[in-house]
Amino acid sequence: MAQAPIYLDNQATTPLAPEVFDAMIPWLRDNFGNPHSAHILGRKASAAVEHARAQVLALLPDDGQLLFTGSATEAINTGFGILETLKFPSRNKIILLETEHAAVRDTAAAYEKKGFRVAYHPVKSDGIVSLEQLDRVIDEHTALVAAMLVNNEIGAVQPIEAIAALAHEKGALMLCDIVQGYGRVSIPDNIDIAAISAHKIYGPKAIGALWYRNGLSMPPMIHGGGQEQGLRSGTLSPALCVGFGQAAELCVHRSRKDTAxxxxxxxxxxHCFSNWTINGSTDHRYCGNLNIMRTDIDVARLMSEVRDVAFSAGSACASGSGRPSHVLAALGLDRAQIRSSIRLGFGRYNSEDDIERAANSINQAVEAQLG
Incomplete structure (x- = not known):
């Protein structure tokens, strides 16, 4: 039997934690009650969902509510819905960093078609925003500022607390994509809206969550039976919710161990890739992400030749688009440099031996390319 490739693409998704799998099994096999039913089986399922909600909330600011969604993308779309509740039509400006995920960029573009003005704000060559420059563009017309906590392509950690403070000074709201940071780095207390995904923290796919501050009024994204606070009608999956909750609780208990x-x-x-150049900040970075460049290599060819390592050339969401990474372009890299960059994502179940063996395979293929 062929050996499984070394998995170094933990930004795209993470393996399901064994503890999460075990926690989900009873809700897939035996406890089949609808969590929205009034009988004993329904109440049992509902209690499991609410326990999971509390587990996910344990890693978030205290003064907010959690809405389970089908993905972080859905959560972002729902969060942008706050714009439809604005009472002041003059607040029609959305500001987002150029390095935001496609889920934020494309949702903002959809609101641009509804009449909102969208400003894509640049970052410095290390991927971090200049607070001084950002402060100059946030004004009394700004409704929403969007910035992700940990960038999915380069691992750069933005100064979200300071960005949120700038937004609030001008009366704007702060939306934060915390998908890559949740369970890994601390979440600032002063954000207003946040999107999360279970499968990035060793939980199941097809479930995410929207966190929003108490007092905010969200319009419903999905209409129907009024489940999930009337904002997302449809029957919840207790198994997915339980899996998400268990994954979040593991992040709490394993925090120091995972970080180390x-x-x-x-x-x-x-050390193994010392002759490569790191893309993005080395000082303000989540260490589970290493985006690196080697001049004059063809990454598409490299990925086809290195069959024993699963790694990427950027975001999985944009891998089939054929477009160069907008994140690396925002750092000032040209097309050739972008085509010579790879992303390695480390996770809980990788070992140092994995890293060494993967580096040997990748570096040998690079040397063969360069002749």
Missing amino acids: HIQALYDKAS
Whole structure:
């Protein structure tokens, strides 16, 4: 039997934690009640859902509510819905960083068609925004500022607390994509809206969540039976909710251990890929992400030749588009440099031996390319 490839694409998705799998099984097999039914089986399922909600909320600011969704993308779309509740039509400006995920960029573009003005704000060459420059563009017309906590392509950690403070000074709301940071880095207390995904923290796919601050009024995204606070009608899956909750609880209990492990993997990889250039900040970075460049290599060819390592050339969401990475372009890289960059994502179940073996395979293929 062929050996499974070394998995270094943990930004795209993470393996399901064994504890999560075990927690989900009873809700897939035996406890089949509808969590919205009034009988004992329904109440049992409802209690499991609410327990999971509390587990996910444990890693978030205290003064907010959690809405389960089908994905972080759905959560972002729902969060943008706050714009439809504005009482002041003069607040029609949306500001987002150029390095935002496609889920934010495309949702903003949809609101642009509804009459909102969208401003894509640049970042510095290290991927971090200049607070001074951002402060100059947030004004009394700004309704929403969107910035992700940890960038999915380069791992850059934005100063979200400071960005939110700037937004609030001008009366704007702060929406934060915390998908890559949830369970890994601390979440600032002053954000207003946040999107999360279970499958990025060793939980199941097809479930995410929207967190929003108490007092905000969201319009419903899906109409029907009025489930999930009347905002997202449809029957919840207790199994998926339980899996999400268990994954979040594991993040709490394993926080120090996971952080130390990821740092050790990053240090190992930095040594093994010392002749590559790191894309993005080395000072303000989540260490589970290493985006690196080697001049004059063809990454598409590299990925086809290195069959024993699963890695990427950027976001999985844009991998089939054929477009160069907008994140790397925002750093000032040209097309050739972007085509010579790869992303390595380290996770809980990787070992230092994985890193060394993967580096050997990748580096050998690169040397063969360069002749």
